[in-house]
Structure formats: structure tokens, C-alpha cells
Amino acid sequence: MTHEVPSRTLPSAALQETVQRALKRTPLRFTRRNFLAGAGALAAGLTIDSGMIARHSLEVVPQVLKIARLPEAFHGYRIAQISDIHLDAFTEPLFLSLAIRRLNQLAPDLVLLTGDFASHGPLSPAFARHAVVHCAELLHEIACPLRYAILGNHDTGIGSAFVVAALKASHIPTLVNQHVPIERNGQRFWLCGLDDPGTSNPILDLAVPRDPDGPVILLSHPPDFADEVVRHPRGALVDIMLAGHSHGGQVRLPFLGPLVLPPMGEKYVEGFYRFKQMQLYVNRGLGTVGLPFRLNCPPEITLFTMQDDSPIKKLSS
Numbered sequence: 001m002t003h004e005v006p007s008r009t010l011p012s013a014a015l016q017e018t019v020q021r022a023l024k025r026t027p028l029r030f031t032r033r034n035f036l037a038g039a040g041a042l043a044a045g046l047t048i049d050s051g052m053i054a055r056h057s058l059e060v061v062p063q064v065l066k067i068a069r070l071p072e073a074f075h076g077y078r079i080a081q082i083s084d085i086h087l088d089a090f091t092e093p094l095f096l097s098l099a100i101r102r103l104n105q106l107a108p109d110l111v112l113l114t115g116d117f118a119s120h121g122p123l124s125p126a127f128a129r130h131a132v133v134h135c136a137e138l139l140h141e142i143a144c145p146l147r148y149a150i151l152g153n154h155d156t157g158i159g160s161a162f163v164v165a166a167l168k169a170s171h172i173p174t175l176v177n178q179h180v181p182i183e184r185n186g187q188r189f190w191l192c193g194l195d196d197p198g199t200s201n202p203i204l205d206l207a208v209p210r211d212p213d214g215p216v217i218l219l220s221h222p223p224d225f226a227d228e229v230v231r232h233p234r235g236a237l238v239d240i241m242l243a244g245h246s247h248g249g250q251v252r253l254p255f256l257g258p259l260v261l262p263p264m265g266e267k268y269v270e271g272f273y274r275f276k277q278m279q280l281y282v283n284r285g286l287g288t289v290g291l292p293f294r295l296n297c298p299p300e301i302t303l304f305t306m307q308d309d310s311p312i313k314k315l316s317s
């Protein structure tokens with residue numbers, strides 16, 4: 001008994017015929033209307049993603065911070081940096097509270113806040129001052145007892161003294177051309193803060209101590225001021241400068257990069273940069289300015305772990 005072997009070409013032929021019939025009924029046409037409908041759907045999807053999802057996709061960025069001649073007491077010391085909150089312009093209080101909860105879970109040894117707590121304009125000065133007070137109240141929930149701030153360009157616009165007082169009420173000292181020693185087990189590094197270089201009066205001779213007996217961390221809101229720091233005599237004493245302001249570009253288009261960058265945040269946009277004797281780190285910030293969108297540029301909490309970068313001593317034989 002023999003079995004007839006079914007033709008393998010039959011299903012394929014039938015399928016091709018069905019597809020061809022379907023194509024004849026509904027020809028695929030690249031019309032202006034179809035293009036606009038597709039572009040509209042894509043734009044709507046991108047708007048929802050960048051406005052609602054990407055803007056809130058908080059990223060904790062772990063970084064190793066290598067410092068030469070780092071005192072042993074600070075090996076493994078952890079510093080968290082938050083920047084550019086811009087509360088209430090677009091940043092919702094709930095999002096800031098969630099970010100603070102995430103920060104508290106990280107349990108850093110020191111928290112640094114590098115400016116722009118609210119937005120100066122386009123809304124009224126009263127609205128901005130209310131946002132600063134609200135921001136400072138929420139920041140009171142930071143569990144780490146050791147925390148310092150500096151002012152950004154929006155803060156000086158709202159009023160430096162007002163912002164400093166609001167932060168002080170939440171036990172957050174602000175360094176305005178000032179420095180403090182951060183001490184542990186009798187050893188220290190120096191934390192230095194500049195007044196906002198873009199809108200106020202940064203004085204490196206005051207911010208950085210003349211003869212620091214330990215590493216120096218300098219806080220400057222705008223990153224591009226690093227070029228001034230390295231040219232200044234006190235710049236040679238700075239191990240690392242921490243900045244924000246650029247928002248990492250906020251909206252970064254594929255193949256094109258950041259859509260808009262602010263003055264003094266155009267050259268150094270995100271992450272680590274190395275100069276001859278100094279490093280620079282640029283945090284992407286939490287909030288947004290201009291429009292409530294982020295694209296390919298998630299909000300950031302940086303978590304630095306300090307490590308000694310001194311040359312390894314050779315053991316004598």
C-alpha cells in the first residue's frame with residue numbers, strides 16, 4: 001500500500017494567492033494622509049513616553065571616585081549627589097519624595113545638593129518662593145544627617161538669601177564661597193562651595209582653602225566653569241568638581257544629541273571629565289526646565305564611592 005505524498009508547494013502557493021488577493025483589495029499606499037497619521041501616532045507616543053514615563057525613570061548611577069592621597073578613614077566613603085530639582089515648575093512633590101526615599105535606601109555618608117531647587121520664572125516670584133519652601137520641607141526627609149547645598153542660577157534669581165534660609169530651616173547648610181572640613185576618625189577632606197558662576201559672584205580664593213590638609217571637593221552649579229577653575233591658582237588644589245545645571249541635555253535625540261543646552265552647561269554635559277590635575281562630574285539632575293520632557297536622559301541620583309588613587313608603594317625586598 002502506498003501513500004500519496006502531499007505536495008509541499010500547495011500551502012505556500014495557496015498562501016501567496018491569499019496574500020495577493022488581499023493586497024489587491026487593500027493596496028498599500030504611501031499617502032500624505034497615512035504619513036501624517038503615522039507621524040502623529042509616533043509623536044503622541046513619544047510625548048507620553050518623554051513627558052510621563054522617561055521623566056520619572058529615576059536612575060541611581062554608581063560611580064567610583066578615585067582621589068589621590070585619600071585618607072584611610074574615607075576609603076569606601078559614599079557620597080550621594082542630587083541636582084536641579086526644579087520643584088513645582090514641572091517636578092511633582094511626589095516624585096521628589098520618591099527620589100528622597102530612594103536616596104535614603106542608599107544610606108550615603110554625605111548628601112550634596114548642587115542647586116536649582118525651584119525655577120525662576122516663567123511663573124510668578126511668589127510661586128517660585130513657595131516652591132523653594134516646599135522643596136526645602138521635602139528635603140527635610142533626607143535621613144543622612146550630613147548634607148550640604150550650593151546655589152544654582154534659578155536660586156539666585158529667586159533670591160539667594162531666601163533660598164539659603166529655607167534650606168537652613170531644614171538643617172541643610174548652603175556653601176556660598178565657603179568651605180568646611182568633613183572629618184572622620186581624625187582625618188579630613190575639604191568640601192568647598194561656589195556662589196553661582198553664571199548669575200552671581202564666585203570667589204575661588206574664598207571657596208577653596210589656601211593650604212588644605214586633605215583632598216578638596218568643589219561644588220559649582222554650572223559645569224563649564226571648570227575651565228576657569230583649572231586656570232585659577234587655587235584650581236591646582238581641587239581634586240574633583242561636582243556640577244549639575246546641564247540636565248544632561250534633557251531631550252537627547254537619536255544621532256543628534258541634546259536638543260538644547262543652557263549657557264555654561266554646553267561643553268561638559270554629563271558624567272566624568274578629566275583635566276590635568278582635576279576631575280569633573282556632571283549630574284543630569286532630577287527635574288526639567290522649559291518643557292516637562294526627558295528623552296534618552298533619565299533623571300539621576302549619583303552615588304560615589306571614594307577610593308584611594310595613590311600609586312602603590314613597592315615593598316622593599
Ligand SMILES: [Fe+2]
Binds near residue numbers: 084116153221244
Ligand atoms: Fe541651572
